[in-house]
């Protein structure tokens with residue numbers, strides 16, 4: 001039977017790679033940026049418009065959906081793809097990251113995490129086994145191991161224990177996931193900013209065996225310099241023939257730097273969440289449309305951009321509808337940001353295919369140095 005989840009590397013340029021992950025629900029062009037669908041929706045976007053920006057895969061939200069409307073209800077309604085009208089691949093995180101960042105009343109033990117719902121205060125237990133069941137009920141094409149994202153900063157011995165817990169949970173996740181053709185399970189490397197711990201984690205994950213490997217425990221406040229220092233070696237510890245997913249990244253310049261260091265997949269709330277706060281991304285860097293300086297500006301956000309916001313609206317208009325709190329503001333700014341991110345991925349894939357990624361990186365930073373936003 002044709003392998004249902006297949007990563008075909010098509011070109012490399014230095015450490016940067018481009019290829020295609022073929023799945024039963026469609027192909028994912030890498031390097032890939034995955035927009036975030038928080039509670040079964042990419043906020044302010046219709047799924048067909050998310051697709052129009054160029055997205056091949058979305059993120060679902062295990063933590064929110066398990067609380068409301070519950071994974072069982074979504075399963076009874078035909079799964080998350082059907083529920084949110086997105087028929088292409090969906091990746092779901094395992095829920096642990098959110099529990100640690102959203103809930104205060106929680107207890108972490110070898111078994112898993114016990115916490116109180118921020119929705120109605122009800123008590124919940126998340127374990128590797130329950131996380132695998134929830135992600136199966138949601139119907140995710142790519143499932144993430146249940147892990148603990150080690151907080152930053154962490155003492156070396158604390159980070160070591162945290163990583164080893166995640167590795168025991170990775171084995172339990174693998175065992176509970178079972179054999180599910182057409183569905184993939186990704187392991188998550190931990191080890192904070194400690195090289196030997198990153199190595200031990202990678203070796204542990206490789207001995208268990210996964211369809212893809214995530215670099216976890218980054219973008220947690222360490223800053224870009226420290227993150228790039230870890231990315232200078234951590235991805236290389238993971239199998240070269242499997243997708244490498246950097247979790248929670250990031251700003252456009254983080255993304256370019258991560259791709260240059262061998263990362264294939266990324267997710268971040270930034271383009272959608274910041275769009276709703278007026279922050280928009282351009283080749284020259286980010287600007288905030290609510291700034292009064294835009295109120296008479298007839299130009300589009302970015303004259304190179306072909307998104308509906310840049311084709312049909314001025315900065316003055318976008319400034320106005322943001323200031324007046326019009327719903328169209330969230331729609332247009334989110335659409336522009338997601339389009340900008342996908343266009344950045346397209347430009348990187350083309351540059352890697354044509355062996356000119358170094359030139360792409362130089363041009364990317366030169367453009368941003370020009371200012372005149």
Ligand SMILES: CNc1nc2c(CCNC[C@]34C[C@H]5C[C@H](C[C@H](C5)C3)C4)c3nc(N)[nH]c(=O)c3cc2[nH]1
Pocket residue numbers: 036037038059060061062063093094095096097098144147148149150188215216217218219220247248249267268269
């Ligand atoms: C921002 N920095 C960062 N993120 C991280 C995430 C979440 C990735 N995004 C998924 C997520 C998280 C939230 C917000 C949206 C929807 C849904 C809930 C899934 C994206 C991480 N997730 C896991 N399982 N492990 C990590 O080490 C980790 C490290 C991160 N460092």
Ligand SMILES: [Zn+2]
Pocket residue numbers: 301302305306307308309310311336339
């Ligand atoms: Zn645009």
